[in-house]
Amino acid sequence: MEIKLLGWESQGLRCPDLKIDIGTLEHVPKITLIQMPNGTGKTTTLNLIRAALTGEASNWSDDKILQLRHKDDTSTSSGKFILRLMVDNQPLTFDLSFDFINPSVTYRTSSPSMGGVEIGYSPQASVKRFLRPKFTSLFVFDGEYATHLLNENESRAEEAIDSLCQLDLLDQIQTAAEVAWNRETKNKGAKTPQGLSAYKNKEQQIIEKISLVNKRKKEAEVNLKSIKDEIESINNNIGDKIKQSEKYRDELEKLKLKEKDCEIELERQVNAAMSYLRHPELLHKQFLNGLTALKENLDKAKLPDVTSKQFFIELAEEALCVCGRPIGHDEKEHILFQTSQYLGNDVSGLINAMKQDIDVAINSTDDQKLFSTSLENLRKASNDFYDIETELELLERNALEDTGADVTNLHEKLTALNTKRNSLEQALDLINAPPRADDNESVISLPSLDKQLKNVRELIAEITETVELRDKIDVINRMAGKIKSFARSEIKQALINECNTNLEKILAANPVTISKIDRSIHLSGQKEASVGQTLAVGYTFLTAALSRGTNKFPLIVDSPAGPLDDNVRKEIGEMVPMLCEQFIAFTISTEREHFLPALEKSAGDNIKYLTIYRKNVGTTHLTDELPKNGVNNSENAVIVEGRDYFTKFTIVKEMEE
């Protein structure tokens, strides 16, 4: 990127009203010298140039804005400053409008790439990055900045390197990494290795529990089978022994047949009773009374017939309403819209069916007696079955005793085995029970434990991914930090070498060497430097730093040679133009000596000479000495272009600032 300054214009401000044309899109001189006696507004102009470049005037206080008002006419209500640039051969203009009544500064930005004029400070992004205040202060330079570079309590030197060499891009990488972290972990719980460890412990506990429960399950199943086999064996044994008993064999066979019949009858009566249970009106009179009352209330409310949605849908198709009025388009639309308030066919049908069933129930009062009879039959069948079972048990006992078997022992054994069997079956039921929402960690249900394991493993996967992400971000952050400090260190050393080479030439008579650059520039063997040395160090540092990379910036300097002695002026004058594409210097007449010849030697005739002074009582005498050509007058200033006038210009008495 290449930025060049084409000129500016000021109106109604503290600096003189003038229009400065430095260059055009076709040609920009290498050097522009603007000679302005003290008090003409150099400092104000530089501040305005900085403000235009950075957009910072939007944040100025009222006092600061009012200080820029025309100093000879405080009634001025407004002012203007327009800065014209060329960025990669395209024009870019910043227009600042000052309101001194309601103190404010308004920007307008214009360039072809933006399609014209935009309200506000809005250079394109690719340019804006180089117009930040910290960056701009590197190329809109005054002697004070050089002092800051050598001030141990400040970090301007390091900031300049970070800005010019774009080391702050590494900060942006770290920021992007943290933004990604925050986005990924926004709604997640544990994100740390400790959280992960806790969940892994839980996972292990569940795995161990599942293993234990499975083991118990297998044991229970084996035991249950064994017990069942044993019960069956005992029962078979009992059965075999009973069969051996001739005395009781026939009777037992008859009783078994009877038992079978009783069982069938019992099942039949159970089914019959169940079928009656589906008719609550048959269970008790109160159910019937309740249903009757329900039907009566439905009838009273005329449900569902009168309010049927279907009724209204069909009505909407009629030409005449039930009241006799015509049903037009609007009426039809309204009826159809209102049908949503009424019952649909499905609900209507349900209510009608329910009312019908209640009617049937009311008219079937005789069936209540049938239910009572059914219950009685069930009771009888149950008693019969119980009696047969008891008789059978007694007969079996007698038959066993008859064979000499220890019946009591056998029964005790059977009872104990059945108790164990029940206990094992209950335990297996618990182990095989499906998961429930209220299951906690003490549950022994295998399906529930499997579900818990699945959940904790999903959490672990999520956290593992998060922990890995954090680890990777930490690596990236550490690398970015290391890259920044390593690059900074190498760049500093390169700058030190280059600056010292130049300083050797510039300050041959009064040598100074840079020993190191940490936050500021340190000189070998001295903590402080003269004004001239400071300025020389500042120039060499900035031009060396600015010339790194392929970007080109103008160097705009206030009083470039004032404090420098003759030799230093000469060296600076020869060096500076070689290190930048455009050099703009605001000078006073006393800086010309030794500095101007050196500049001209370096830049040849590629120099623009401008002289500016205010129109006042103290400069009236200059009017007679104005050349015929190259003179521009504003209301309060004179601008003269040309080398001759520039080199001869002097003010007998310098104006006070």
Add this chain to the structure above:
Amino acid sequence: MSLDIEVENAVLATVSEFGQPEKVAKRLISWLKDMSERDLNSGENNDHFEVLKNSIDLGAAGGN
């Protein structure tokens, strides 16, 4: 704006010191160059980050 050569050298040296694969350096340099030439929006920065993150080897020396 092209990337300062010392920054590029620093990337290569640091990635090597961290024992990370070469592609980490390439992806870092690509990201830095892209940022140096234009303003990236959050989506573009995230794309670069994802590509860089996926190339990081946590098992490498200096990786942890």
